[in-house]
Amino acid sequence: MSAEAVVTTEQFEYLKQENALLREQVEFLMRRLYGTKRESLTDGQVDLFDQTKTFVAPTVPEPEEQDDKPAKRKKQKGRKAAQLAPFPEVAVHHELTGAERQCPHCAAEMREIGATATSREPVRVPEHVEVHVHYQHAYECRQCSNQLDHSVIKKAIVPKPFIPNSFASPSILTQTMIEKYRKKVPAYRQIKDWGDLGLELTRQQITNWHIRACDYGLGNLYELMHQTLLKQTVVHADETSYRVLESEKVNTYFWVFASGRAEDEQIILYEHADSRATEVPKNFLNGYTHYLQTDGYQVYDKLDQVTRVACLSHIRRKFFEAMGKQGNTQSGAKKGVTYCDRMFKMERPWRLLTPDQRYQKRQSQLKSTMSDFFTWCESVHALPQSKFGRAIDYALSQREAMENVLLDGRLELSNNRVERAVKELVIGRKNWLFSTSFKGARSSGIILSVMRSAEANGLDCRKYLEYLFTELPNLSVPGDSKALQDYLPWSSQVRAICAR
Template structure:
């Protein structure tokens, strides 16, 4: 380091300090520039390394052995650890007990006098020979069957022994809404009409009015809330079971929610939908955001095959070593379909190969092949097609404009080639994500009718019933009959039998 000369004037000293600061600033800028360039080169090197690996796979074709038996691929299906199951049983059992204890009285509306009455007499259990009836207590519910309203009147007789000591009375059945007038069938009708048939509550109110039954809109809204809350233990069990699945298809769809902080404004929330193809179950989970944190409650510890579209959030989770990402050929096909007007020749060629892949899937379905047979057929017939398509994409992507529609279609498939090929690993896997997209369609229809959810909490409550109604649809179960039966039994069922209330386990014959 150079020594500072002595006897410098003040002006000379200031000039020297200024020069030093300039030199330091210049050095720091150069250092920052070099660091940025170094980071850029590292990222570029990693990108090129990945592209070379991808190019090699696509250029020379993927070998059958890759998909036949890889040690890091888990076998489907599989179950959750026993200790986790036991822990979940305790949590759900506590919630059922709490929900039963915390049932609230939300007010009684006057029952219409013009409706027919169905009386049900309930006498105390046991020997009543030496007892005399001293009175009765009457409890009334407004009930409904399709196109017919009636009043269900519970008449509970009281008995006392001849000596006058002690009084007994018939036990009132468990009710969905304690001290409320709606019965299980009426509540099941309201919920099914709203969430399955997309009939908003104000339209249902008009229908009741035509029958000279006046029910306030606020009352119907309270009934809906209380009913959906009764399903929480069953929904929590569904969440636990979904987390333990080894193969999930995931998609998301928007839902407008009233924003309480801004009067009259709506917030764009999202339903994240998880479909377990092997079990035929569907889980809707509401989140105020579409960001990467939204799937965290379900996918945080997920292990297995995760099938999604090309949304970047899913690809972030797919980078986990415990997850094999499976892409959707339907989305890849749509990209090429959009490119038909841009480049009919190339798009048509790609679509022809993709159509061959789907023809193989139709053969599997039409011949009812089991999962082992499906995998063998795919490796024999689909793998060569995928290899030809991969080589063709590698060549064509260099010859088109990146921002053209055909360029985007080629880039979409090229960037997800491993995930698009991953359905060859296991015969249980689907070629596309269409099953979860089908489960989402009722939400899209509902949005056109009720427009928005009243709050974030209401949106999550709706997610519960959307989940179970989607399962009803998949298993051809009458949603009204299932819900009526579930509401009649969920408050008294033992926790170990809770799964019997799942729509796929429901027996229609005992619900009538």
């Protein structure tokens, strides 16, 4: 055998590691293609990708002796009536007319003796468009007119439109926003529905209304919410890509910032930017010096003025992706997932406690478990480029930020709060595909911020938007920040009118 054919021990170990990494990648891709997308563990369920296990049919228990009469399921009485109670009732009468009233025996006309309600069914009434014609009434004082050389006339006050000289009444404008940002229906598909109602609109009209709505008032509310967010103690942050045709770059980004769960004034803001660089969150959070909870994106570590808190869900996800087969209970990655699940399980019953009580619980129980988890991570030896090795490296890189959750009971173990807000935008992005201009992307962020913040504060989003579009143009000083304070989602005035 020649010298070239001899495989050294080092080469063998290298090939062995390379083979393990390739097998891991194949298993991961197969699971991504055909496996479940959920990150929950299914104890007892057969893994379709585990070739080492065979399916064992469950044993069927012997049927127990039963009575001759089968058990009857109790029907819940009054459930349907309770669901229909909030809706107005319209009587539908079914009567006999003409010859139908003749008696089948003597042919005499039968008289009515009563009516019985036989059923109740909900009926959807299709929406329609009405035209409200505003008449301004004028009044003259005849006594003054007889005594003076000129007439004294007084006219009733007519409310100003939010967008003058357009079809964008408060209700129409609100509906276009509900369709796009809640139902995720882009403007070019909305125009078909408006056409069915007889109102011919264009995509450009709807898009321009949204941009002007931000210029005429919603943008000012956004800035007030931004200033309020900077005064809060806990802020969550995340970012996602977005497409703007006007941009020279392939992707722009939406940065999403949300209030902590313990804050009284709930705020969710979508800030559009041209990049994913450090300057964006640094400028947005200018003056903020409290807790910022994020994922492991390195940009957030460069924000020296904040105390960064990591996300346990992201740490768990790395270990979950490294597990390979869920049935492999001996996997080191499975142990990492188990540690994370144990901490989440400990935290769950503490959600209803006060921040001080939660702080005490974390110090007495969670702190030791978290320390054990990171000590285990330091003791593990894994292939550096394997998914398990990367999960270990990621967890250790987040240790200091993750342990910051022990500093305050108002903090949470995960960043899921803002992740859900990002998902709202991502679902819409799949339908809208892009924004034509930076101004259009900015308006989308402002409108989403107003709507999502309204919902987070327990408001009816439709009522709130219509209320804003009716009241804002009639302020004595349009854009006045002091006057706009009464129109923020958490103000008592708004809650009294727009609560769900």
